[in-house]
Amino acid sequence: MDLIKVNQEKCIKCGICAEVCPTGTIGLDENGPKAIEPFCIACGHCVAICPTAALDNAKAPLVNQISLKKVPVLDEDMAAIFLRSRRSVRKFKRKVVARESIQQLLNIARFAPTSSNSQGVSYLVIDDSQTLSSITAVIVDYWEEEALKQPPWSETPYAAHLKAHIANYRKTGRDVILRDAPCLIIPIVDKNLTVGKDNTYYSLAYAELYAPSIGLGTCITGFFDGCAASGYKPLLEILKLPENMQVTGGLMAGYPKYTYQRLVDRNPLQVIWR
Incomplete structure (x- = not known):
């Protein structure tokens, strides 16, 4: 594969593309940039940084x-206001979310940074109310019958809090797990992707930050995560x-x-300088 192509009429041979390449794939000679190593992670840095749009990369096309x-x-x-205004939403309107909106949300989440541009995060989206109720029921069973009866959860300060949540569900049927959210987004990755969980957290952070711009609220599913x-x-x-x-x-x-x-x-900033 001809990985790197250069428009010689546009290239000013500044070498910036080679400098920002995280894997050292790009080198520079008298003719300008060229691929000198085969290991390209398709991050697109080289194409994005070129000041004259002279460089193209087969794995990250211009x-x-x-x-x-x-x-x-x-x-x-x-x-600062944009970042600080993100809130965990646990009270939702009884209104179905259009699948197009979820598609739009996740289409932004996929641009989150991932380890060595490994990406690899897919999404299972559940918006059927009966299925969501079933998920809540089995998660309550898990915490009540298994997790809270043994360490480490049985010994944490949160144990009493979790038991109170479960008791509330048993008494009132109130959804203390998924909070009656009309949609549950479940990131999934290949079991062999060792950085899958880290990549997931980055993608969910993007989703949470973008959601308010399209009228949505979000909340991380702690009880669900532990059970899964x-x-x-x-x-x-x-x-x-x-x-x-x-x-x-x-x-x-x-x-x-x-x-x-x-x-x-929030708590005051704490920084240690060396």
Whole structure:
């Protein structure tokens, strides 16, 4: 494969593409940049950084990249407000989320950074109310019958809190697991992808930050995650995953029932300099 192509009329031989290449795939000689190593991770840095659009990469084609010259950049105050305004939403409107909106959300999540551009995160999306209720029921069973009866969960300060949640569910039927969210997004990765969980967290962070721009609220599914990670068979029977895939997280999604009015505070910043 002819990995690197260079438009000699445009190339100014600045060498920036070689400098930013994370794997040392690109070198530079009197004719400009060229591939000197076969290990390209298709990150697209070389194409994206070229000041004259002279370089193309077969694994990250120039035609698929978008120019940043006309894209506005948030100033520091707006960026800070944008990041701080993310909230975990646990109260949702009883309104179905269009699948097109979830598709739009996850289409942004796929651009999150991944280890060595390994990517590899797929998504199982469940928006059937009966299936969601079944998932809540088996997760309650897991925490009540297994997890909270043995270390480490039985010895944590959260044990009493979790037991109270379960008691509330048993008494009222209130969904304390998925919070009556109309949609559950479940990232899945190949069992052999050792960085799959890390990649998942990055993608979910992107999804959470983007969600409010299309009117959605989200929340990480802690109870679900713990149950899935344990390999609890009743849950896996509902999910019906391909044999080679495993769950690496979960995200509730829906339209927020309420709107937050203020930015909350956090613990003071702690930094150690050396």
